[in-house]
Amino acid sequence: MPETLNTPPAAAPTMDLSRKLRWRSIFSNSLDALVVVMTCAAIIPLISVIYMVLVRGAVHFRPDMLWKLPPAMGMQETGGFGNALVGTLIMVGIGALVSVPVGVLTAIFLTEYSRGSRSARTIRFAAKILSGLPSILAGVFIYGAVVLHFKNSAYAGGLALSILMLPIVILATEEALLRVPRFLREGSLALGANPTQTVLQITLPTAAPAIITGVMLAVARAAGETAPIIFTAMFSNFWLRSLNQPTASMAVLIFNDANVPDDNLITLAWSGSFILILLVFVTNIISHFVVNRSR
Amino acid sequence: MEPTAEIIPDQPRKIPLPVLGAQARAARRFDLFFTKATLLAGWGTVALLAWIALQIGYQAWPAFVQYHFGFLFSQTWDTENDVYGALPFIYGTLVSSALALLIATPLGVAIAIFLTEDYLPSSVQDFFKFTVELLAAIPSVIYGLWGWAVIIPITNILGNWLNAHFGWCPLFSTPASGPCFLPASFVLAIMVLPTIAALARTALKATPVATKEGALALGATRWEVIRQISLPMASTGIAGAVVLALGRAMGETMALAMLIGNKNQISASLFAPANTIASLLANSFGEATGPQVAALMYLSFILMFLTLAINAAAEWVLDYTGASKRHV
Numbered sequence: 367m368p369e370t371l372n373t374p375p376a377a378a379p380t381m382d383l384s385r386k387l388r389w390r391s392i393f394s395n396s397l398d399a400l401v402v403v404m405t406c407a408a409i410i411p412l413i414s415v416i417y418m419v420l421v422r423g424a425v426h427f428r429p430d431m432l433w434k435l436p437p438a439m440g441m442q443e444t445g446g447f448g449n450a451l452v453g454t455l456i457m458v459g460i461g462a463l464v465s466v467p468v469g470v471l472t473a474i475f476l477t478e479y480s481r482g483s484r485s486a487r488t489i490r491f492a493a494k495i496l497s498g499l500p501s502i503l504a505g506v507f508i509y510g511a512v513v514l515h516f517k518n519s520a521y522a523g524g525l526a527l528s529i530l531m532l533p534i535v536i537l538a539t540e541e542a543l544l545r546v547p548r549f550l551r552e553g554s555l556a557l558g559a560n561p562t563q564t565v566l567q568i569t570l571p572t573a574a575p576a577i578i579t580g581v582m583l584a585v586a587r588a589a590g591e592t593a594p595i596i597f598t599a600m601f602s603n604f605w606l607r608s609l610n611q612p613t614a615s616m617a618v619l620i621f622n623d624a625n626v627p628d629d630n631l632i633t634l635a636w637s638g639s640f641i642l643i644l645l646v647f648v649t650n651i652i653s654h655f656v657v658n659r660s661r
Numbered sequence: 662m663e664p665t666a667e668i669i670p671d672q673p674r675k676i677p678l679p680v681l682g683a684q685a686r687a688a689r690r691f692d693l694f695f696t697k698a699t700l701l702a703g704w705g706t707v708a709l710l711a712w713i714a715l716q717i718g719y720q721a722w723p724a725f726v727q728y729h730f731g732f733l734f735s736q737t738w739d740t741e742n743d744v745y746g747a748l749p750f751i752y753g754t755l756v757s758s759a760l761a762l763l764i765a766t767p768l769g770v771a772i773a774i775f776l777t778e779d780y781l782p783s784s785v786q787d788f789f790k791f792t793v794e795l796l797a798a799i800p801s802v803i804y805g806l807w808g809w810a811v812i813i814p815i816t817n818i819l820g821n822w823l824n825a826h827f828g829w830c831p832l833f834s835t836p837a838s839g840p841c842f843l844p845a846s847f848v849l850a851i852m853v854l855p856t857i858a859a860l861a862r863t864a865l866k867a868t869p870v871a872t873k874e875g876a877l878a879l880g881a882t883r884w885e886v887i888r889q890i891s892l893p894m895a896s897t898g899i900a901g902a903v904v905l906a907l908g909r910a911m912g913e914t915m916a917l918a919m920l921i922g923n924k925n926q927i928s929a930s931l932f933a934p935a936n937t938i939a940s941l942l943a944n945s946f947g948e949a950t951g952p953q954v955a956a957l958m959y960l961s962f963i964l965m966f967l968t969l970a971i972n973a974a975a976e977w978v979l980d981y982t983g984a985s986k987r988h989v
Binding site: 390391393394397398400401402404405407408409411412414415418419422467468469471472474475476478479480485486488489491492493494495496498499500501502503504505506507509510511514529532533536560561562563565566586587589590591592593596597600617620621624625635636639642643646647649650654658 | 688689691692695696698699700701702703704705706707709710712713716717719720767768769771772774775776780787789791792793794795796798799800801802803804805806807809810811851854858882883884885887905908909911912913914915918919939942943946947954957958961964965968969972973975976
């Protein structure tokens with residue numbers, strides 16, 4: 367109990383010592399208070415963001431926003447973000463389709479086939495560096511590698527998102543696989559299964575909840591990303607007809623409508639934020655419980 | 662066949678296998694295929710990183726040939742005459758990130774201390790930890806929208822007051838211009854706070870309990886323990902956290918593109934609009950052609966070089982201290 371140690375002893379031997387002790391505990395207690403205040407101060411922005419999204423977005427949210435097209439600027443007609451929602455879902459889908467297989471296979475290589483080796487260290491380092499790559503640079507890369515040769519499209523946006531999702535999937539899957547107890551693998555091998563049978567039938571299914579959680583976190587992250595798709599998928603005010611054309615997304619819609627002189631569009635941006643925040647928070651809360659349970 | 666003699670631990674695939682049935686042979690072939698596939702995916706990740714660097718470097722080459730390193734020190738950004746320089750953007754990136762860290766580091770370390778040094782029961786600690794993690798999950802563009810609605814009105818009032826009373830100071834030499842350095846850095850600070858808090862917490866958690874208990878038993882107060890034992894022992898990890906956060910802050914795009922004002926100038930004032938590399942890229946790439954694309958690629962290359970070097974340094978420091986187990 368450190369608290370009891372903070373208070374000076376009742377009968378201090380000399381006046382001098384007791385004064386010194388009092389100063390020491392005043393110093394300690396005031397820093398305690400400072401730390402509490404600073405932690406609470408850090409939570410205020412979170413509360414404020416949630417409050418604003420509820421007051422500006424959720425209150426004005428109408429279900430038909432989910433299937434209507436964005437209104438033209440200056441028109442007071444009410445519209446929605448149906449095309450942006452579809453675009454976001456499709457591009458995140460493409461991103462997951464590319465990044466999940468590659469990411470899971472990479473993590474399997476790291477933990478099951480080359481644990482602790484030099485190549486595993488190199489690959490893990492690359493994944494960590496990739497996770498620190500600014501998201502805008504994923505967009506720049508896809509712009510140079512894809513858009514300049516073809517055109518702005520949902521494919522390009524999805525590929526840019528997959529670069530951001532890949533390290534998240536790798537690191538989450540790796541952590542999930544490392545948590546599978548060793549004796550399960552040994553049991554399977556002892557029964558005559560080969561390493562791949564062990565991975566596919568024992569290790570992966572055991573780690574599945576945590577892996578799915580990691581994938582969900584990557585999806586939630588990608589759904590809110592704007593920088594990589596702003597000039598790879600661009601935006602469109604119409605329904606998606608083909609994956610090979612500029613595609614709307616929720617994030618770019620929020621960015622475009624954030625400070626236009628049109629209250630209707632600003633409300634639309636806040637309502638879109640409400641949907642995105644809902645997605646992100648629900649995913650994070652689910653993942654929190656899944657990860658906590660598996661510990 | 663003496664199977665007992667042939668089982669060599671750790672090298673299962675070197676065993677000359679007995680005659681297998683068709684099913685077992687298929688399983689073995691699939692095993693080889695799957696192993697190769699994972700190897701390919703793993704090195705594919707490394708190759709992707711190399712490809713990103715080479716692609717951006719290749720596309721930046723024309724601009725590099727034209728401007729060399731003078732690009733880094735030139736202040737013009739003239740899209741009509743195709744004359745480009747990077748200094749205002751590099752300045753904006755470095756200053757906004759440094760300001761953000763100045764705000765976020767004390768807060769992050771305070772949170773980490775609050776969540777490790779026996780203040781709270783562990784269930785309450787978990788709740789606070791999760792709350793701070795949620796801050797990291799909010800998309801950048803929503804922070805931009807929020808900053809526009811909440812932070813800018815506050816910094817406008819603050820900036821105008823400071824300019825009126827302390828206008829002689831270069832930091833407050835301009836009236837608040839709406840979107841400018843201070844709101845951008847403030848929101849940036851909120852965005853990197855979870856990184857600092859989480860990694861500093863890991864570093865503080867790794868300090869040995871016995872040493873701290875020893876100090877307490879000798880009569881040290883809680884803060885004497887924190888100041889003289891916990892913080893010094895965790896300082897490498899905390900430094901790694903701050904460096905990693907710097908890398909994140911420099912690459913952060915959307916919130917800055919919305920809050921920093923996008924003006925290509927260098928001003929000492931906290932309330933003057935500015936621009937960063939990332940927000941210039943976000944705003945200009947859509948319409949750029951020809952030489953401007955090359956100049957933007959050169960800027961991307963600078964940003965990539967800075968962030969990757971900083972990240973690699975941070976990973977190295979964190980690996981060294983064993984504190985990088987979990988990122989936010």
